[in-house]
Amino acid sequence: MPPSSAVRIEYAGAGSPGQTAGCRANTQSHTTGAAITIYGKPTARFVSDSTIFASAGNGIARLWTGKAVNFAETNTFEQVAGCDQT
Numbered sequence: 327m328p329p330s331s332a333v334r335i336e337y338a339g340a341g342s343p344g345q346t347a348g349c350r351a352n353t354q355s356h357t358t359g360a361a362i363t364i365y366g367k368p369t370a371r372f373v374s375d376s377t378i379f380a381s382a383g384n385g386i387a388r389l390w391t392g393k394a395v396n397f398a399e400t401n402t403f404e405q406v407a408g409c410d411q412t
Contacts, residue, residue, distance in 0.1 A: 333376045335361050339383035339407075349384075349409035359383020359408065367392050374400040384408035 338361035361381040362373065367390035378385040378401065385403045388394060388411060396411075403410040 329372045329374070331373075331375045333373070334379060335376070335381075336379045337382070338362075338378070339381035339385075349412050360387035360412070361385055361406075362397075363387045363389065365389050368395055371395050371397055371400065373397055377402040377404060378406060378410075380405045382407050384410075384412050386411040388412060 340359040359381075360383050361378045362385070364387065373386070374397075381403075385406045385408070386397045386401075388397070398411050
């Protein structure tokens with residue numbers, strides 16, 4: 327995916343039972359419902375200076391193993407029902 331900057335994602339994601347049980351990366355209970363789901367480890371943060379608004383689930387689900395890439399540092403999460411990032 328090419329880098330994305332200054333985008334707004336609205337009303338994405340789907341509610342999921344248990345999604346707010348904890349905001350941990352790479353757990354099967356947090357794989358559904360995110361506005362953005364990332365399956366493979368990115369080489370760098372590719373979404374920045376962007377807003378995720380009113381996601382019915384989590385904001386960003388990070389589903390790879392290995393060192394985490396933090397997307398919360400450079401993005402804004404507003405009215406996200408679950409975690410900003412898992």
